[in-house]
Amino acid sequence: MVSALVLNDVHVSYHGKSAISGINLKVESGTVLGIIGPNGAGKSTLLKALLKLVSIDKGSIEIFGKTLEENRKRIAYVPQRSEFDWDFPIHVLDTVLMGTYPKIGIFKRPKKKERDLAYECLEKVGMEHFYNRQIGELSGGQQQRVFLARALAQNADLFFLDEPFVGIDIASEETIVDLLKDLRNLGKTVVVVHHDLSKATEYFDELLLLNKHVIHAGKPSEVMHPEIMLKAYERELSFLREAGVN
Amino acid sequence: MAFIEGLIQYDFLQKALLTSIIVGIVCGVIGCFIILRGMALMGDAISHAVLPGVAISYALGINFFFGAVFTGVVTAIGIGFVSHNSRIKQDTSIGIMFTAAFALGVILITVLESSTDLYHILFGNVLAVRPSDVWITLIIGLIVLISVYVFYKELLVTSFDPTMAEVYGLPVRLIHYFLMTLLTMVTVASLQTVGIVLVVAMLITPAATAYLLTDRLSVMIFLSAAIGASASVIGLYFSFTYNLASGATIVLAATALFFVAFLFSQKQGILWKKLNDKKNRHTLQKENI
Numbered sequence: 365m366v367s368a369l370v371l372n373d374v375h376v377s378y379h380g381k382s383a384i385s386g387i388n389l390k391v392e393s394g395t396v397l398g399i400i401g402p403n404g405a406g407k408s409t410l411l412k413a414l415l416k417l418v419s420i421d422k423g424s425i426e427i428f429g430k431t432l433e434e435n436r437k438r439i440a441y442v443p444q445r446s447e448f449d450w451d452f453p454i455h456v457l458d459t460v461l462m463g464t465y466p467k468i469g470i471f472k473r474p475k476k477k478e479r480d481l482a483y484e485c486l487e488k489v490g491m492e493h494f495y496n497r498q499i500g501e502l503s504g505g506q507q508q509r510v511f512l513a514r515a516l517a518q519n520a521d522l523f524f525l526d527e528p529f530v531g532i533d534i535a536s537e538e539t540i541v542d543l544l545k546d547l548r549n550l551g552k553t554v555v556v557v558h559h560d561l562s563k564a565t566e567y568f569d570e571l572l573l574l575n576k577h578v579i580h581a582g583k584p585s586e587v588m589h590p591e592i593m594l595k596a597y598e599r600e601l602s603f604l605r606e607a608g609v610n
Numbered sequence: 611m612a613f614i615e616g617l618i619q620y621d622f623l624q625k626a627l628l629t630s631i632i633v634g635i636v637c638g639v640i641g642c643f644i645i646l647r648g649m650a651l652m653g654d655a656i657s658h659a660v661l662p663g664v665a666i667s668y669a670l671g672i673n674f675f676f677g678a679v680f681t682g683v684v685t686a687i688g689i690g691f692v693s694h695n696s697r698i699k700q701d702t703s704i705g706i707m708f709t710a711a712f713a714l715g716v717i718l719i720t721v722l723e724s725s726t727d728l729y730h731i732l733f734g735n736v737l738a739v740r741p742s743d744v745w746i747t748l749i750i751g752l753i754v755l756i757s758v759y760v761f762y763k764e765l766l767v768t769s770f771d772p773t774m775a776e777v778y779g780l781p782v783r784l785i786h787y788f789l790m791t792l793l794t795m796v797t798v799a800s801l802q803t804v805g806i807v808l809v810v811a812m813l814i815t816p817a818a819t820a821y822l823l824t825d826r827l828s829v830m831i832f833l834s835a836a837i838g839a840s841a842s843v844i845g846l847y848f849s850f851t852y853n854l855a856s857g858a859t860i861v862l863a864a865t866a867l868f869f870v871a872f873l874f875s876q877k878q879g880i881l882w883k884k885l886n887d888k889k890n891r892h893t894l895q896k897e898n899i
Contacts, residue, residue, distance in 0.1 A: 415776075417773065417777070436777070436778050436779040437778065437779075439777060439778070441773065441774060441777045443771070443773050443774070447771075447773065448770075448771070449646075449770070452646065452770050452827075453646075453825050453826055453830050454766075454770060454825070454826065454827060455825065455826060458826070459770075462766070462767055462770070462771070462774070465763055465767055465778070466778035466779070470761075470764065472763075473762075473763065474763075498825035518778075
């Protein structure tokens, strides 16, 4: 079977400064992959490169054995919550409905079928009672669930989530993790940029430890090994030492 | 009412009313996208940038619509080009490009000694609308409304979440320039009604008023159009009755409507907010006793 993602020697730079380099990675379908690493390690850059939101200097990325362009409709992306204008005049259901846009195509409008699908996706994240609320009226966790519902409405095979657990309540976090595992059990592939190390072992099937380049990729039990983690977080630790923390 | 009698009696007043209502509606519709995308300054810029186009059109003896749309779109592209290819931020780039276009327009009008009355282009003179202008306004209005209807979904998603739009393959940049073209056309349609200097008010004020009144984009668009049209009618009434510049009266009518919403809007109005705060405080104090 063809791998969901294959990265071959991927390099990305911003204004001549290398952000990530020499990334090699293979992700099989039916995996929940967590990308972890310190601040500035290039986690979001890697995600953006996968989605061609930034151009890569060198290397190749294959998605289901093809290019991104051939797979756009099979991909759902959940941006960081901080990227949205929460005062935007839009309701919860209309936000989820947006997930159906890619498959409707241009010139056409969402019909009852799409509305029903959006509502079902809201039920899956337990937010159906909030369907007519303005999105800014929700808590952080509820907002994140709504955006996951939107991704579900895209009926994608490959999901990308950028820091979905930042600033949200435990109940929402659990709902989201359960849904991601359900997706995995359906054979879907999920890639999550994550920075809270404590739950990484529970949440993910595979981990990619990143710090400008791949420090280690594999099973969480392998990656979450002190010696390996030290390699990625060395700089943070030396800071602590300098500050006299031991 | 002298205004009603005037409407029945005078052909020019009928044309003026029709034109300003269309302008109010169309500006209101496009304005919603302009304010939600944080492009208010862009609206001001494009409206000023049409001036050289108007001057050249008059000199060439063609309808000013063509020249105006041309220089408007060229300026929009220029603004994008400068901010994408340097560290110059968008608002700075807008400031550089539109003032340059406007200055060029002022010189062109002087040099070409065209029959254009600069004062009328700057401040509008809706009572002097010609039949051909009514047609142009009507056609522009239809093009804009149909475009927004047809591409509503795409305009919504690129305004709210451009990253998602890009990931699923929408030409986000192209849609931006498409909106800029619509904006330029709207500006041109508004030239005679409110003039270059005040067009931005017609784009922003009714849309901002509607924004205070609803939480749904589709409703906001209809409200904004209705508010824009009402401001046009009210403004025209005052312009005709008291012999005042139509652009100024229409804009002030829009501003008055804005302040009504600002004070009394159920959700966002400051009066309700204050009252609710007071009520909350009152109940909390009661609970304490």
